[in-house]
Amino acid sequence: MRLGDIGFRILTRAAAITVLVILGAVILSLISGSLPAWRAFGLNFLIEERWNPVTERFGALAPIYGTLVTSFIATLIAVPVGLLIAMFLTELCPMWLRRPIGIAIELLAGIPSIIYGIWGLFVLAPFLQQTLQPFLIAVFGEVPLLSSLFAGPPYGIGMLTAGLILAVMVLPFITSISRDVFEAVPPVLKEAAYGIGCTTWEVVGHVVLPYARVGVIGGVMLGLGRALGETMAVTFVIGNAHRISASIIAPGTTISATIANEFTEAVGDLYTSALIALGLILFSITFIVLAAARYMLLRIERRIG
């Protein structure tokens, strides 16, 4: 009896340690797998733009650039929209509608990323090619500075389309965390603001947002972490072009899309190793972003709890 008790305790402790071991093993395997690439290219790998499997010259700059740009576009769209939805759900929406709308937005997070991909390729990309992109080219084509952002023919697929799809995919994360921290604002604070005659918008802008700031930033970074590592949806619509172009409607590539597209076809150790090195870079970036997000969310949890 006593032995079984200790045994169960040890078993659970071992399982908890397994979680740490998994993370350690992921990091170690990525490092050991990418060693040949680091040996061959050194840190130049990070700033080299060329990616040529034939001559075995590899550089990670184009995928890194694509990953950052698409995630930036996604955050730029998803943050205001997510905050506005959270405001709608906490301040404006009638009580009986809050739950259904909240669940519907969260269902967006449940749709698998491959579905976003197939939908983005066959429905969204042709639509953007015919409507939004010609419009952007026509409006900004003559404006200095902005014109290079929207240069080139409307392909449909490209950075902008990938960013837009990513925005929809991270929207539910940002919305639900923002809603939760908005709801955690003490009612007394809001009532006091309403009491001195503030409008709803002023209450949200001057009382709710400042109070919930840390939590909202945590939620945004959590969404950003998702966007950086998102693979399948991006692979469908990014266009897989290993180049850096200033235009956001041009095709590009991201770290995850490069790996997904080329890994099974990679011949030669150096090619495989370069792809694993990309994986290591991606994991490092997302690890930092996610760790920062968790740290901020922990802080707000402590304040609420």
Add this chain to the structure above:
Amino acid sequence: MNPRYAARRRRNRIAMGLSLAATLFGLGWLVMILGALLWEGFNGLSVAVFTEMTPPPGSAGGLLNPIIGSLILTILAVLIGTPIGILAGTYMAEYGRYDRLTSVVRFINDILLSAPSIVVGLFVYETMVAPMGHFSGLAGSVALAVIVIPVVVRTTEDMLLLVPNPLREAAAALGLTRAVVIQRVCYRAARAGMLTGVLLAVARISGETAPLLFTALNNQFWSLNLNAPMASLPVVIFQFALSPYADWQKLAWTGALIITFTVLALSIVARSTQASSKQS
């Protein structure tokens, strides 16, 4: 009405209008995606989809082998991942509620929860596929299990923390050992919530594609051999959707419809079990 007040009211009305528009925008995507799936995938739905193998380009066929493959991979992944997840969650909520290990594990687990799934694929490739020398269904389910574990750890810990302490104290007062208290009392009290965690994990992995691409790979033929490449619905959708053949693309849409509604049904069931356990 003084003009300053009017301006404030106007600004407020614009902001409220924008928030309504944002909500409709968010809901619009859901409607458009589900609508497109039904529109493109529904007329492809037939008995043949569930009884025939994936066809070569240009001929009719179904999705039987990837559907079975997905089922096997998912079930195996849950069988591997759930026990580890539940035990780890148990340690964090019961034995080590206040120790340092728990807070470290919780932090790391939360990061694993949103880590890019393609990296998990690379990890399993490096540790299983490369040493074994070939792709296999087993490697695919291990990759999925790595995704299952953090989900189950999280929900198990959360649900066990909700179990009121007097229950534990009452059971301990009867002379039960800690392990028996946990297994017979705490697990039973937290059962619905823990089941929700497993359902959420199933919903999460049944649409996962990236970790399977270079672990389970794909298989055009009927195969139940776990030591060989295995077809799965998401990978087949990926391959067929990007192919130039119209009938493959049609099958991809049908597969997408099946996956999406399975996943959404699972998450709705998971949510409702959670809601009912909260009420009782």
